[in-house]
Amino acid sequence: MRAFHALQRALRTRRHRRINRDQADRIAATHPPGTDHPGLAALLEAARAPATREELAGEQEMVAAFVAHRKNAARSARRHRTARIRAALVPATAGLALLILAGTAAAARTGNLPQEAQQHAHRLFSALGVPAPRTGTPAPPGPSRPGPRPSTSPTLDVTVLGWCDAWNATPGRTLSAGDRRKLSDAAGGEEDIEKYCRDLHRSASAAPSPTATQEPSTTPVAPSTSPTVSPRPSSGSPSAPPTGAAPATPTPTATQGSYP
Amino acid sequence: MPDEELTTALRAAQQGDAAGFATLWRSLHPNVLRYLRVLAGDHAEDAASETWLHVIRDLHRFEGTAGEFRGWLFRIARHRGIDEKRRVSRTREAAAPPTGAAPDAAVQAAEDASTAWALSMIAALPVDQAEAVMLRVVAGLDVATTADILGKKPGAVRIATMRGLRRLATHPQIRTRQGV
Incomplete structure (x- = not known):
């Protein structure tokens, strides 16, 4: 019985000496673990001892790595800033250029440019596939251009030629009412439009201006030719010679003989 | 080192001040290294270097107090320690496992x-x-x-x-x- 009590006492003491959770928290919070566990206290003090020289040996190296990284970071930050500015500037410039180009093209198409610029624009944009104005409104005949231009003017009026083309394609259809009125004003009457346009085309082809050859002429240039100019004799045509269809028919050259 | 001093050093280091970084390193590196000795044994030095290089790289992005910095630092150290141990055990499979005590302890x-x-x-x-x-x-x-x-x-x-x-x-x- 005495032995049992002794064992109980021993167990109680042992349990009392065991570290519980709160004690563990206290130990962790740098409180000394107390005299109950001198071995543990010594161990933890050793583990928490001040830094040794060996442990601090790498300072120079690490500070050098820090400095080098900061330098690199600053350099790359500068590079990024430049790249950002460039990234913003390029689309803005491109957009502006596109806007100007599109505006000019639109103005050229509707014929709102000054005369000289209009011709240049047509030369430029026809190469890009923008058609010359056909139904657009030209610059109204203001004070700088007194009255309708004489048809014999050496400088070719591209706008009026455009109207003529539209008129010849489908008379009175494609042309807007305003343009039609202007064209008939210029010709001196709606019935004179055809003759006016013919004359205009003739003067255009005679003029040395390069735009003259560029204009697609649907009307015969030389008035001396027959009204229906067929450059190639079609096989079903009754007017074709019945025998030996010579490729070079002796028709008078209608358009300076440019076709083979 | 009290946390106020550590915070001052931390802010200075984040501004690019080498002295601030040195203070930070001196006060925290020994414990990082000791933790890594327990975690990664012989590879503690390498893992500690990796840890600090990581800190250098991401320091400008860190926001928080000195106490939070300590937590961040030891989290990085833990990852680097585990990585390093795994890497070395892969490359040196035949080698004897590291003993508990550091070899240079003697x-x-x-x-x-x-x-x-x-x-x-x-x-x-x-x-x-x-x-x-x-x-x-x-x-x-x-x-x-x-x-x-x-x-x-x-x-x-x-x-x-x-x-x-x-x-x-x-x-x-x-x-x-x-x-x-």
């Missing part, structure tokens, strides 16, 4: 040797207890931060710390080695 001065001995004792604990003891007792992190780093619940950290300390207290070598 050549160190007496006070260094006692620290090395203490660390080797802690390293001999089950790994969760060893980590809890190192982070709580040696690094001085609070329960919440330690739990965050170890990915455990605070209660589990307290228990792991308690069990680790208990085991150390009853270790025969430690009980006989009083007043090191």
Whole structure:
């Protein structure tokens, strides 16, 4: 019985000496673990001892790595800033250029440019596939251009030629009412439009201006030719010679003989 | 080092001040290295270097107090320590596993040797207890931060710390080695 009590006492003491959770928290919070566990206290003090020289040996190296990284970071930050500015500037410039180009093209198409610029624009944009104005409104005949231009003017009026083309394609259809009125004003009457346009085309082809050859002429240039100019004799045509269809028919050259 | 001084050094380092960074390193590196000795054994030095290079790289992005910085630092250290151990065990499969005590412990001065001995004792604990003891007792992190780093619940950290300390207290070598 005495032995049992002794064992109980021993167990109680042992349990009392065991570290519980709160004690563990206290130990962790740098409180000394107390005299109950001198071995543990010594161990933890050793583990928490001040830094040794060996442990601090790498300072120079690490500070050098820090400095080098900061330098690199600053350099790359500068590079990024430049790249950002460039990234913003390029689309803005491109957009502006596109806007100007599109505006000019639109103005050229509707014929709102000054005369000289209009011709240049047509030369430029026809190469890009923008058609010359056909139904657009030209610059109204203001004070700088007194009255309708004489048809014999050496400088070719591209706008009026455009109207003529539209008129010849489908008379009175494609042309807007305003343009039609202007064209008939210029010709001196709606019935004179055809003759006016013919004359205009003739003067255009005679003029040395390069735009003259560029204009697609649907009307015969030389008035001396027959009204229906067929450059190639079609096989079903009754007017074709019945025998030996010579490729070079002796028709008078209608358009300076440019076709083979 | 008190946290106010550490915060000053931290802010200076974040502004690119080398002296601030040096202060930070001097006050925190020893404990990082000791924690990594327990976690990664012989690879502690490499893992510690990796840790600080990571800190240097991401320091400008860090926001928080000195206490939070300590937690961040030890979280990085833990990842680098585990990485390093895994990498070396892959490349050196045939090599003998590292012993608990650091090999250069013998050549160190007496006070260094006692620290090395203490660390080797802690390293001999089950790994969760060893980590809890190192982070709580040696690094001085609070329960919440330690739990965050170890990915455990605070209660589990307290228990792991308690069990680790208990085991150390009853270790025969430690009980006989009083007043090191």
